[in-house]
Amino acid sequence: MISSSDLGRIDKSSMHKVYDRWPEIADEAYHSEFETAGFVGIDHIVFTGMGGSGALGDIFEAILSRTNIHVSVVKGYLLPKTVDADTLVVTTSVSGNTVETLSTLNLAKEKDCKIIGFSSGGKMESYCLKNKIEYRKIQEIHSPRASFTVFLYSMLKILHETLPVEESDIKGSISSLREIQRKISSNNLNNSNPSLELAKWITDIPLIYYPWGLQAAAIRFKNSLQENAKMHAITEDVIEACHNGIVSWEKRTEIKPILMQGVDDYIKTKERWNILQEFFDDKKVDYKIVKSVEGGILTKLINLIYLLDYASIYKAILTKVDPTVVQPINYVKSKLNED
Secondary structure: OOOHHHHHHHOOOOHHHHHHOHHHHHHHHHOOOOOOOOOOOOOEEEEEOOHHHHHHHHHHHHHOOOOOOEEEEEOOOOOOOOOOOOEEEEEEEOOOOOHHHHHHHHHHHOOOOEEEEEEOOHHHHHHHHHOOOEEEEOOOOOOOOOOHHHHHHHHHHHOOOOOOOOHHHHHHHHHHHHHHHHHHOOOOOOOOOHHHHHHHHOOOEEEEEEOHHHHHHHHHHHHHHHHHOOOOOEEEEHHHHOOOHHHHHHOOOOEEEEEEEOOOOOHHHHHHHHHHHHHHHHHOOOOEEEEOOOOOHHHHHHHHHHHHHHHHHHHHHHOOOOOOOOHHHHHHHHHOOOO
């Protein structure tokens, strides 16, 4: 098991303490004094960002998937050619210096579209102020990935006049974060902690199967395992995997499957889950099921992200790895002459 002293000794910059406060951070962000930004006549929103900022685009795409607004998520340098006067481009970089996101911001300025930028400062702040682009400065907390909730709920507050998201859904998601906090925080380092138990189970290379609606949580978990625990991870859509990926299980492998299931998945998706579990049982493949909580899509996703992010931190501690340090990312940035 992990002790409090293990956390203090290995997690040198105390990332876990930020995660312990995620529900409070979310609540404070949503009830902040940020000036709202209302955009009218929008039928297309493009969310641009990389890493933790890119994960924000994924979750907004899921939240808006059943609305009349078309959503694009850009994790790169270029914007879709469909950007026009009825498009809102939302550029997010926690540091404010992400070169890919700054590229999309510059391209958006050249087009006849609406724009808003979010960062903790950096080049994005300077660029937006210089060019009179709508901009909001949000405080970074510890690191871009740990700042997920402060950015998500600040953006929900600032864009509430533009996004068709009910306030009751947002407040409900924060309440659900408080409920799971008691189970997974560093104040509960025992066998009743589901994040810690999952971290202990994960070995070798986890393969995260997910239904389409929970893709944002699956991608975020993969990224968090890679950054925090410094381990390889794979994601696959469960329906698509039944047409290709399942064949690879004919051979013995060190891959460990995690089945990320929604409590109210589509009936045909539930059928696939049952078939996949029967297949794994027959092949004697050890797998883990992670289920979402009840509630709307925002509640489901933020709870899964909280539980799974914390599992990646615990996995780092179990393997005696500092979850904060990301030297290979710094190496790539140095080669690109990024700040």
